[in-house]
Amino acid sequence: QVKTMLPRIGELFKERSLFITGASGFLGKVLVEKLLYSVPDVKRIYIIVRSSRGKSARERWTVITEGILFDRLRRECPDALKKVIVVEGDLMEENLGMSQHDIQRLCDEVSVVFHCAATVKFDEKLREAVGMNVKGTTRLISLCHKMPKLACLVHCSTAYANCDRQKTEEMVYPAPVNPQKLNETLDWMDEKMVDVITPHLLGQRPNTYTLTKALAESQLMEDAQGLPVIIFRPSIVCAMWREQLPGWLDNVNGPAGLFIAVGKGVLTSMPGDLSAVADLIPVDVVANMMIATGAFRLNSSSTHIPIVHCTSGQLNPVTWNDVVSFLREVYKEYPMPDAFGVPDAIFFKSNAKFEFEHRLRHEIPAKCLDIACQLVGKKAIYSRLYGKVRTMVHTLEYFTTRGWHFENKGLPMLWEALHPEDKKIFNFDVRQINWSNYLFDYVMGVRKYITKENLVDKKVQSAAKANIKKIQRVKFLVRLIACYGIAKLMSRYSKKYPFWKYFAAFFLTSQVIANISYKPVHRLKSLDDYLKEQKSHQIA
Numbered sequence: 001q002v003k004t005m006l007p008r009i010g011e012l013f014k015e016r017s018l019f020i021t022g023a024s025g026f027l028g029k030v031l032v033e034k035l036l037y038s039v040p041d042v043k044r045i046y047i048i049v050r051s052s053r054g055k056s057a058r059e060r061w062t063v064i065t066e067g068i069l070f071d072r073l074r075r076e077c078p079d080a081l082k083k084v085i086v087v088e089g090d091l092m093e094e095n096l097g098m099s100q101h102d103i104q105r106l107c108d109e110v111s112v113v114f115h116c117a118a119t120v121k122f123d124e125k126l127r128e129a130v131g132m133n134v135k136g137t138t139r140l141i142s143l144c145h146k147m148p149k150l151a152c153l154v155h156c157s158t159a160y161a162n163c164d165r166q167k168t169e170e171m172v173y174p175a176p177v178n179p180q181k182l183n184e185t186l187d188w189m190d191e192k193m194v195d196v197i198t199p200h201l202l203g204q205r206p207n208t209y210t211l212t213k214a215l216a217e218s219q220l221m222e223d224a225q226g227l228p229v230i231i232f233r234p235s236i237v238c239a240m241w242r243e244q245l246p247g248w249l250d251n252v253n254g255p256a257g258l259f260i261a262v263g264k265g266v267l268t269s270m271p272g273d274l275s276a277v278a279d280l281i282p283v284d285v286v287a288n289m290m291i292a293t294g295a296f297r298l299n300s301s302s303t304h305i306p307i308v309h310c311t312s313g314q315l316n317p318v319t320w321n322d323v324v325s326f327l328r329e330v331y332k333e334y335p336m337p338d339a340f341g342v343p344d345a346i347f348f349k350s351n352a353k354f355e356f357e358h359r360l361r362h363e364i365p366a367k368c369l370d371i372a373c374q375l376v377g378k379k380a381i382y383s384r385l386y387g388k389v390r391t392m393v394h395t396l397e398y399f400t401t402r403g404w405h406f407e408n409k410g411l412p413m414l415w416e417a418l419h420p421e422d423k424k425i426f427n428f429d430v431r432q433i434n435w436s437n438y439l440f441d442y443v444m445g446v447r448k449y450i451t452k453e454n455l456v457d458k459k460v461q462s463a464a465k466a467n468i469k470k471i472q473r474v475k476f477l478v479r480l481i482a483c484y485g486i487a488k489l490m491s492r493y494s495k496k497y498p499f500w501k502y503f504a505a506f507f508l509t510s511q512v513i514a515n516i517s518y519k520p521v522h523r524l525k526s527l528d529d530y531l532k533e534q535k536s537h538q539i540a
Contacts, residue, residue, distance in 0.1 A: 006417045009295045009426060014041040016151075017109040021091065021140065022116030023047035024064060026251055027156070027237055030287045031114060033069055036080040038425050039291070044083050046106060048117075050090040050097065057088035068449075072244050091117050091136030096143065103143065111149040112294060115140055116156045120253065122207040122395050126198045127186050133212035134179050134219060141223045152228050152297040154290055155220055159235040159279065159311050159406045161213040163398075164204035167405040170307040172231065175218035177201060182215070206398035221305060230297040234286045234310040235406065236399070239442045241282035241433060246533055247445020255280065255323070257392050259446050262327050265341025265471070267389050268361060270396070271354045272347035274321035276403035279313040281430065282438065286310055289428035292414055308410035312430040315408055318439075320347060320400055326439045334444075334527055335464040337453060342471055347400065358393075362386050440525045441533075448534075455531060 006012070018035065022028040028047075035042055049057035064070075065081055073080055087106070090097035098106075119132040137155070144153055162168045182201075186194065198208070205211050217231060239249040239256070249256060255278075261267035289310045297306070312318065324345040331343035348354040363386055370380035415429050423429070447453040454460050 004417070005419060006292075006295055006299055006422075008419050009291060009422050010039050010041055012295045012298045013039045013112065013291075015043050016111045017044040017046065018042060018112045018114065019046045019048075019106055019110040020114045020116065021048050021136075022118065022156075024049050024060060025116060025120075026249065026253075027234075027283055027286055028116045029064060029067075029069055029250070030240075030283050031116065031290060032084065033073060034284070034287045035291065036083065037073055037077070040077070040080065042083065044085055044109065046085045046087055046110065048087050048089040048091070048096060048098070051088060058086045061086045067250075068245065069248065069250075091139060092131050094139070096136075096139055103146075106143065107146045107148070109149070110147050111151045112298070113140070113144060113147075113150065113153045114156070114290060114294065115154065118156070118209075118213070120209060122209055124208050125191075126194050126201070126208050126212075127191070129208035129212040130182065130186060130215070133209070134215045135183065137216045138219055138223055141220060141227070144224070144227055150227065152230070152294050153224070154294045154297065155217075155229060155231050156290065157217055157231055157233045158210065158213050159233040159309055159404070160210050160399075161217060161233065163206070163210050163402075163404065166403075167407070168309075169407045170233075170309055170410055172217050172221050172305075172307060173214070175215050176203060176211070177215070179215040179219040207395075224305065226303070228297055228300075229305045230293055231305060231307040232290055232293050232310060233307065233406075234289075235279035235281050235312065237283050237286055238280045239282065239445045240284045241438055241441075242427065243284055245445075247441035247443075247530070248449055249283070249442075249445055250449065252446075252450060254396075255442070256446050256450060258396060259327065259443050260336075260451060261389055261392065262343055262345050263331050263336040263339065263443075263447070265339045265343050266362070266385060267393070268341065268344040269346040269348060269354055269357045270393055270400060271349075271351050272320050272324075272397075272400035273349055273403065274319065274324065274347050276320050276401070277313040277317045278320045278323050278400075279311050279404065279406065280318060281310055281312055282433070285428045285430060285433075288426040289411065289414070292418060292422070292426050292428060296414060296417070306410070308414065309406050309408050310411060310428070311406040311408055312433070313404065313406055313408075315411065316431045316433055316435075318435040322435060323439065326436065327443070329524060330440060330443050333524060334461065335468045336447065336451070337460055337464045337467070339464070339467055339471065342468060342475070349401075358390075362389070437525055441530060444527070444530050455527060461527075 013035075020028060020032060023032050024047075032045060032047065035045060047061070049061055051057050052060060055063075061084070065074075065084075070081070087098055087102045089102070095103060115137065117132070117136060119129055121129075141153075144150055159168065162173050165173070189197075202208070202211055205214075220229065220231070236254050238254060239247050252260065258267070258270075289308075293308055300306075324347055327343070327345045335343060346357070348357065363383075366382035366386045369382045373380045373382075411428070411430070415423070418426070444455060448455055
């Protein structure tokens, strides 16, 4: 509990050396950039990066800092990047894969640790997920015990660590299995045996990510006794909200993949509950609150390990109905180029209804298109494309069909304890988010930074709208032919009504279904306003 106003965040981090894991990830990049930009008196930031695909750790970090996210640093305070010390290592290896020289330097200098590293793949094998999320955390804790100056360790978990519970309080729950015993068991099991026990270990959880995050928390509570730890749990981390690039993101995890699939017309339906809360949280909100959480722990001498949720559902909820209705409206006004179908988004509570709809509107036509492609000597790609779409749907299904109550007492209390100036610099008050504006920035960010669409060129938008009209004409023709065929069959086997009545009934019904209109519920930003904001943020 925060009883008094915190000192200025910059003062609490002044002349401190930090160690950050997961700095090359989505959240890690934003966290490092924010610390360098808004906490200028930080002494050094050590980051652990592994070499990959023939590139050294330093080369990988150089590529990252050349990206648009670090533009304002390069422009306004380029010397700040010199404070970042890249340490080659790997959390999957003993001693984090670091040299003795690097370990000693970290132990001598570091007083604040942000642990963001994790495998976030929902389909990760159990052994790999445990190795990274559980063993990796254990190895980091072991290193922290050797840091005499350590004043704060922020462990980034997830609000969905206990997703088998409808309500999650800001506390650590008992692990479903002893993490240490599971580690020992995995050491002698082969992959087939691990695959057999995985469903039993998961229980009501959907994947190894949520399971291993819960195990990591449990193990941390045991291993981190005596350390100044705080557990930080964000929900679904999404694109930037305000700084420095509204809508910026660098991956298609979570809703981003859904936005692309809907925009391209390759996904028009999903299993889901429209009334359920989609607990979205912008990545800059998460980074700002992580820094504030670290400041709180630096200012506290308590031996208790606090847990803080960084979620929006209880303070400023947005439902899946809000998201779905917004997607319909934004893609009607601003369709994506080269769409395969007319964008639409329908959620079905019934899995049987979803399966019928998905197979009828997507999978069967995809197979027909593949056959046609093969007949004319072209490559069959559509069934494979819809296989990927189905995988994405399966991954998100657990989260779109349920709602959770994440207790959120810590966020408002921490916010009220901030200095007024820090509230401007490290804004994480989710109650200020206008979801319509944010979702617009999010969708446009996906199109700008992921699909690399030219949002400035008016000709591209005109071509996209023309493409949608062309698809609508083709669909009209298909419905006309289908209704003609069905009416012919009905009039042949049933003499109750003449052919034209059957045809009129089927065709009119198909037209009504195809042209169901939804009342607009969002006041959309204009694309011009979004582009002006992007330009002003880059110039500011």
